[in-house]
Amino acid sequence: MSDEDEMRYAPFDSVEGLLQRGRGLGAVLAATDPAVATPHVDDVLRRDWRWDEVDDRSRYLARLIRDLELSPAPAIDLLTGSERDCERATGVLELLALAGSDESRDALRSYIRKGAHWVRVLESVSDLWPVEWWEDLGDVARARIGAEEESPWFFEPWTRFGIEIQRPVSRPSRSDLSTWGEAELLAVLADARVGDGRKSAVLGELARRAPTEGLIPLVPSLGTNDGRSPLPLLRQAVQDLGGLALPAARRWAADEQEWLAALGAEILADHMGPEIIPELVAELANQWRTRAWCGPDRTAKRLTRFGPAAAEAAPLLQRFWLRTPHSYERPAYLKALAAIAPAGLEKAHAESLWDCEDQARLLAIAHAPGSTPVLEQIAALRDDPMEDPEVKAAATERLTTGQTFIGEESRRSPAGGHATACTDT
Secondary structure, three states, X not given: OOHHHHHHOOOOOOHHHHXXXXXXXHHHHHHHOHHHHHHHHHHHHHOOOOOOOOOOOHHHHXXXXXXXXXXXXXXXXXXXXXXXXXXXXXXXXXXXXXXXXXXXXXXXXXXXXXXXXXXXXXXXXXXXXXXXXXXXXXXXXXXXXXXXXXXXXOOOOOHHHOOOOOOOOOOOOHHHHOOOOHHHHHHHHHOOOOOHHHHHHHHHHHHOOOOOHHHHHHHHHOEOOOOOOEOOOHHHHHHOOHHHHHHHHHHHOOOOOHHHHHHXXXXXXXXXXXXXXXXXXXXXXXXXXXXXXXXXXXXXXXXXXXXXXXXXXXXXXXXXXXXXXOHHHHHHHHHHHHHHOOOOOHHHHHHHHHOXXXXXXXXXXXXXXXXXXXHHHHHHHHHOOOOOHHHHHHHHHHHHHOOOOOOOOOOOOOOOOOOOOOOOO
């Protein structure tokens, strides 16, 4: 979603606005009045309201369709749109199929036989569905693959079908790099001939490993081709280095490259004491003033480690949590509030059990009060065939321990009379 589209979002406290943002309260209210919510559900399915492609909506939309007993037909129709529309529709339909929708399953199987973007759809369902749901499509794959101009990105399901894959250099999968040694990964980053996509994949692999000190001297060369920003995942890989990166960060902070100077300043801020709090609060205030939806999560994470000493940031964090259209960042605001100003967050944690983001649901499972509605929803997440495995495991653990975490128990609905724990200030 571009900056020009920001004003198109409905008010953050309306059903329409909540659904556009993927807020848990939107799903709760939709279930209480499906007739009012249905047109808005259709809209958030038809139009991509995500602020960024990392924002998750597939499970959120699939649950709305299932729980409101809506037809999957609009999602099926979306398959014939652009490649991006097809991808979004596939993410919803493949989950609905797991939840028992034969119509969704049949639509995707039919699309694989005749649709334009069938390769990506087959790769996606083969990663999520039981093998018996798609392995009979081998003849279709063998007959169609020769007409494709672009090679598939992954080995599966193609090797199962006896189809040899020549993987493109710029689209490595995670499994490609998991067996690589540190020296091999660093050599790719140091090679000026390697494209940004390949290097970003290597940075993603390094970010999943123990800190790699050999990355430090390469950082100044790891900007995008236009010189305006760091490569994706560089920031995460460098932040994981912790104190090891501090000497270099002091040099980066004075560099003429703006992105490198900003990265150096961020690393330094991560390791300063409470004296940095006023600067971080001012940064968050400026981000709110300019409606900079991408990036305040990093400021929130830096404030989190100071706990109640950063109480001045709480009203700003509340505003971001309530209003941001960039749902990927929303869990960071809730986590920061829990550390800085935890009083009154019971409803925020409870509604987050319905949030579109996996990380928000994980926070909610850990911290929502142990009321009957909350425990019932945690059990529903545990038993939902569409749910992420990590979330299901967390739900199982919470219910097994029977522990009540934050807040007082309440018998009221998590919607709490349409209120939230955070108020706009």
